[in-house]
Amino acid sequence: TRKSRPQRLLKAVEGKATLGDPQSVITAIDHFCRHKEWAMNVGDEKGSILDSLVIELSPVNVLELGTYCGYSTVRIARLLPPGARFITLEFNPDYAAVARQVIGWAGLEDKVQLVEGASGDWIPRLREHFGVQMFDLVFLDHWKDQYLPDTKQLEECGLIQKGTVLLADNVICPGTPDYLKYVRNSPHYDSRYYRSHLEYTKVEDGLEKSVFLGF
Ligand SMILES: O=C(NC/C=C/[C@H]1OC[C@H](O)[C@@H]1O)c1cc([N+](=O)[O-])cc(O)c1O
Numbered sequence: 001t002r003k004s005r006p007q008r009l010l011k012a013v014e015g016k017a018t019l020g021d022p023q024s025v026i027t028a029i030d031h032f033c034r035h036k037e038w039a040m041n042v043g044d045e046k047g048s049i050l051d052s053l054v055i056e057l058s059p060v061n062v063l064e065l066g067t068y069c070g071y072s073t074v075r076i077a078r079l080l081p082p083g084a085r086f087i088t089l090e091f092n093p094d095y096a097a098v099a100r101q102v103i104g105w106a107g108l109e110d111k112v113q114l115v116e117g118a119s120g121d122w123i124p125r126l127r128e129h130f131g132v133q134m135f136d137l138v139f140l141d142h143w144k145d146q147y148l149p150d151t152k153q154l155e156e157c158g159l160i161q162k163g164t165v166l167l168a169d170n171v172i173c174p175g176t177p178d179y180l181k182y183v184r185n186s187p188h189y190d191s192r193y194y195r196s197h198l199e200y201t202k203v204e205d206g207l208e209k210s211v212f213l214g215f
């Protein structure tokens with residue numbers, strides 16, 4: 001059967017990138033998505049904003065919701081300090097299989113724990129299963145209607161604490177209206193919008209950064 005788009009994206013990485021070189025993996029994916037086939041990676045423009053926030057925060061415990069092909073996983077993992085812990089959750093096994101290989105090609109497999117399954121099932125188990133107490137950074141990039149319920153569940157599980165930074169992709173396109181309303185109206189979050197564009201297009205989109213202020 002014909003290969004899937006994630007599999008074709010992986011082929012582009014294997015054909016173009018240098019093994020163990022995260023930047024070459026990022027460049028190969030961006031080239032593939034700009035010139036061959038669009039894919040829902042955070043992309044280079046929003047990716048640069050993501051990079052600067054990761055560098056500024058220098059997070060020790062990171063959670064990513066929605067791995068897809070591992071593009072943002074590689075962007076984040078390549079910037080983490082030694083000893084940092086990075087868990088990325090992906091529901092779709094085919095995406096997860098491609099992401100493992102993309103992360104491996106970047107030489108970052110030792111920095112990332114890719115967990116397959118639904119975020120709603122895994123969030124209550126992260127503490128006892130991975131021994132993580134709280135997250136310094138949560139990157140939300142999975143199903144858009146899951147951002148809000150998963151954020152509330154992370155709060156209830158105590159995995160979001162004072163100072164935790166939530167960074168949400170696609171708050172304009174495809175859009176996450178209920179999540180945006182929540183973080184922007186809640187007295188417990190200090191939220192700001194980083195205006196950008198939907199990956200590889202001229203359509204407006206952006207990242208919302210929300211700092212938890214404590215209860
Ligand atoms: O649905 C998006 N992401 C959620 C991904 C959902 C899939 O990955 C997690 C789960 O396995 C699901 O099958 C998305 C969609 C667009 N888009 O333009 O349609 C742009 C983006 O940056 C996106 O993250």
Ligand SMILES: [Mg+2]
Binds near residue numbers: 041042170
């Ligand atoms: Mg996205």
